Amino acid sequence: MRDAQKDILDAFDKVTLIESATPIQRLQKLELRLGIKRVNLYIKRDDHMAFAGGGNKLRKLEFLLGEAIAQGCDTIVTTGGLQSNHARLTAAASARLGLDCELVLGRVVPRHDAEYENNGNVLLDQIYGAKLHVLPQGEKAAKFAANRIQLLIEEGKRPYLIPMGGSSPLGALGYAKCSDEIMQYERDNDIRFEKVLLPNGSSGTHAGLAAGFVTRGRSPTIIRSYSVLGEQEQAVQQTLKLANDALALVGSSEIAPNQIDVDGNHRGEGYGIPTAEALEAIASLAKTEGILLDPVYSAKAFAGMLHDIAAGDFVEGANLLFLFTGGGPGVYAYRSAFAF
Ligand SMILES: Cc1ncc(COP(=O)(O)O)c(C=O)c1O
Structure with a gap:
């Protein structure tokens, strides 16, 4: 089953941005500090990749940029918030692959201090050579990007739009490989x-x-995610649809709605607004x-996990x-959130 699935993923056009499986480490010091005895905590370091600061988006970009190159595209266009990690990694990967990159960045977070506007990912986007379109408050990034694609085509370019x-279902497939790494570690x-x-x-x-x-014979209920953007129900529906669309690409069976576990209780006031629990989680782990x-x-999700451990959600051991x-890199945009 595993090898058959591997072959299916190998059939997609891909570029290599991640050289090896990311490490899994035990968090014993944190367990001791927080007095966690009932469960054993491990962390998979998808921040630990030897390219552009690493992060989850590189796994998706391997598939998406693979398709872009196979289609003969020369300019990558994508959207995100001003401090988008996805935008930074798209800029870096495009640079490495010799593609032009345009980032359409919307103002979705109510922060306007100098660090948020100029530091962190925004700074790195520019160092990696991307062209930035920073939109005024209220302007929709998806619409701007669609117009930009049209203009690029008229200029004779071959643009590729990354949502x-x-x-997208294709991008999500990047994480199918991560499940393989986890099961190999087991x-x-x-x-x-x-x-x-x-x-x-x-x-x-x-x-x-x-x-x-699912394609490796394991129930998707092994996963619990913590929504940092949408309301819980919206996040469940979106996750379910994307998972089933990704499964359709590899011709595999469907996931049922009750197999998607998303917790919407740790988002706080909204996307990009740190919670006290998240700042505490950053301090504890650091x-x-x-x-x-x-x-x-990650800090909101980590805080959610610590909450669920304390609530006794997981079986002993x-x-x-x-x-x-x-x-x-987002930390550098949030200096004012830390009380130093
Ligand atoms: C660091 C980091 N973690 C998690 C996520 C969430 O991943 P997804 O958008 O696939 O739900 C993002 C998305 O931008 C991210 O940048």
């Missing part, structure tokens, strides 16, 4: 993870991971393990795997 967060180390926990923004990461587990979560995605999706 927000790289979360076999190599003779353990089994009861839950894989992660943030959910545009839902492609949860969806792709779910599709990967001070005990030297691992830097980001305030927009459970092995929990937090999927750290990256986003470190």
